[in-house]
Amino acid sequence: MNSEFxxxxxxxxxxxxxxxxxxxxxxxxxxxxxxxxxxxxxxxxLREQGWVGTREGIGGGxxxxxxxxxxxxxxxxxxxxxxxxxxxxxxxSPGSTCPVSSGISGAMDHYFGExxxxxxxxxxxxxxxxxxxxxxxxxPLP
Amino acid sequence: MNSEFxxxxxxxxxxxxxxxxxxxxxxxxxxxxxxxxxxxxxxxxLREQGWVGTREGIGGGxxxxxxxxxxxxxxxxxxxxxxxxxxxxxxxSPGSTCPVSSGISGAMDHYFGExxxxxxxxxxxxxxxxxxxxxxxxxPLP
DNA sequence: TTGAACTGTATAATTTATAATTACAGTTAG
DNA sequence: CTAACTGTAATTATAAATTATACAGTTCAA
Numbered sequence: 001m002n003s004e005f006x007x008x009x010x011x012x013x014x015x016x017x018x019x020x021x022x023x024x025x026x027x028x029x030x031x032x033x034x035x036x037x038x039x040x041x042x043x044x045x046l047r048e049q050g051w052v053g054t055r056e057g058i059g060g061g062x063x064x065x066x067x068x069x070x071x072x073x074x075x076x077x078x079x080x081x082x083x084x085x086x087x088x089x090x091x092x093s094p095g096s097t098c099p100v101s102s103g104i105s106g107a108m109d110h111y112f113g114e115x116x117x118x119x120x121x122x123x124x125x126x127x128x129x130x131x132x133x134x135x136x137x138x139x140p141l142p
Numbered sequence: 143m144n145s146e147f148x149x150x151x152x153x154x155x156x157x158x159x160x161x162x163x164x165x166x167x168x169x170x171x172x173x174x175x176x177x178x179x180x181x182x183x184x185x186x187x188l189r190e191q192g193w194v195g196t197r198e199g200i201g202g203g204x205x206x207x208x209x210x211x212x213x214x215x216x217x218x219x220x221x222x223x224x225x226x227x228x229x230x231x232x233x234x235s236p237g238s239t240c241p242v243s244s245g246i247s248g249a250m251d252h253y254f255g256e257x258x259x260x261x262x263x264x265x266x267x268x269x270x271x272x273x274x275x276x277x278x279x280x281x282p283l284p
Numbered sequence: 285t286t287g288a289a290c291t292g293t294a295t296a297a298t299t300t301a302t303a304a305t306t307a308c309a310g311t312t313a314g
Numbered sequence: 315c316t317a318a319c320t321g322t323a324a325t326t327a328t329a330a331a332t333t334a335t336a337c338a339g340t341t342c343a344a
Contacts, residue, residue, distance in 0.1 A: 001143070001227060001228065001229045002229060002301080002302060002303085003229035003230070003231040003232075003233060003302085003303085005229070006229055006232070006233045006246070006250045007233045009233075009246070009250065010233040010234060010242070010243075010246045010250075013242055013246060014242045014243075017241070017242050024318090024319070024320085025319085025320075026319095031234070031238070031240060031242065031243045032233050032234060032243075033233065033234060033235050033243075034233075034303075034304080035303075035304050035305070036320095037304080037305075037306085037321095037322090038303070038304075038305095040320060040321065040322080041321085041322080043320090043321095044321075044322090054320070054321090055311095055312080055319085055320085056310080056311045056312060056318095056319060056320045056321080057310095057311045057312025057313060057317095057318070057319050057320075058311090058312055058313050058314075058316095058317065058318040058319055059312080059313065059318075059319075060311085060312070060313095060318080060319045060320065061319075061320085062320095073253065084143075085143060085227055085261070086143065087143045087144060087145035087147070087148055088145070088300085088301080088331095089145045089300095089331085089332085090145075090148070091145060091148045091149045091151075091152040091174050091175065091176075092152060092173065092174060092175060093175050096173070098173060099159075099277055099278050100152070100155055100156045100159050100173065100274075100277060100278075101152075101156075101173045101174075101175075103276075103277035103278075104148070104151070104152045104155060104273075104277065107273050107276045107277050108148045108151065108152075108273075110276065111215065111264075111265065111268055111273070114264055115261045115262075115264045115265055116261070118260040118261055118263065118264045119227070119257045119258070119260055119261045120257075121260065122253075122256055122257045122260045123253070123257055126253055131246075131249050131250075131253070132242075134245075134249045134252070135241055135242060135245035135246065135249050136241050136242075136245075144330080144331060144332090145331085145332090146331095166289090166290070166291085167290085167291075168290095176332080176333080177332080177333050177334065178291095179292095179293085179333080179334075179335085179336095180332075180333075180334095182291060182292065182293080183292085183293080185291085185292095186292075186293090196291070196292090197290085197291085197340095197341085198289095198290060198291045198292080198339080198340045198341060199289070199290050199291075199339095199340045199341025199342060200288065200289040200290055200340090200341055200342045200343075201289075201290075201341080201342070202289075202290045202291065202340085202341070202342095203290075203291085204291095230302095230329085230330080231302085231303080231329095
């Protein structure tokens with residue numbers, strides 16, 4: 001897996017935590033530990049999902065447009081690196097006369113799909129708000 | 143994820159399917175679509191788990207030493223590429239004064255661990271024999 | 285007891301994937 | 315008009331994965 005998914009979560013959690021509610025690509029890049037251009041690129045994806053809004057020009061930047069409790073990690077995963085749990089290089093060769101060599105790839109696809117779906121079922125139950133709370137402990141309710 | 147896990151499954155399924163019950167690294171490499179030296183390297187891992195036996199020298203090669211129905215995909219995964227579902231590059235920086243930047247990595251580790259454990263729970267229910275049967279349909283029982 | 289057919293293992297070379305960097309056009313506020 | 319931003323594409327650098335090469339050790343059989 002590449003680091004797009006955790007970086008996307010980081011960006012959303014940061015915006016959810018920010019008091020001003022917005023940040024520009026330089027501030028975000030420094031916090032994540034990456035390059036502003038990469039932040040801007042990732043933000044396109046988050047904007048397309050309707051999770052963040054953008055303001056161009058002077059004083060511009062990014063801000064949350066959805067409730068942190070409504071943004072699920074499974075959806076961030078799907079938007080940022082879907083299929084990332086499978087190896088790029090398939091094993092075997094489709095044209096082989098050996099049923100194992102020609103069939104293994106399809107069989108593994110099936111198992112990878114099922115396993116990934118369990119992985120996502122779990123992430124479906126975790127929101128940006130949950131991640132933020134795990135980091136900055138919420139005050140225990142009275 | 144790299145392709146060690148599916149390749150390891152392929153090797154075991156191939157041996158389980160083989161009529162002679164054994165194969166050398168060249169035959170396996172051709173079937174998998176890789177290099178014999180890589181097969182030999184992967185075989186070390188499978189041998190250490192007790193799943194395959196080795197015979198060196200002339201006429202040598204590899205053979206199954208466990209029941210295909212007793213080899214679980216989750217164990218193959220653990221032996222071949224454990225941790226492969228996480229990104230290599232962590233987001234944020236541990237020393238930051240910002241709680242999000244310093245804490246996000248630990249939080250994500252937690253969620254990745256939980257999600258990966260669901261992934262493995264599923265693979266725990268699949269054996270080499272299941273994979274083989276999915277490829278070469280078992281005769282329907284009378 | 286020699287040689288051919290293997291495995292075991294290390295390491296170098298190559299390819300591919302990922303991330304960083306650069307560049308510049310477009311937008312906005314003042 | 316200009317400075318401070320985003321949007322986007324292209325390029326370069328770095329890291330990871332895979333392939334390839336090499337050779338020592340093992341085994342069998344003539």
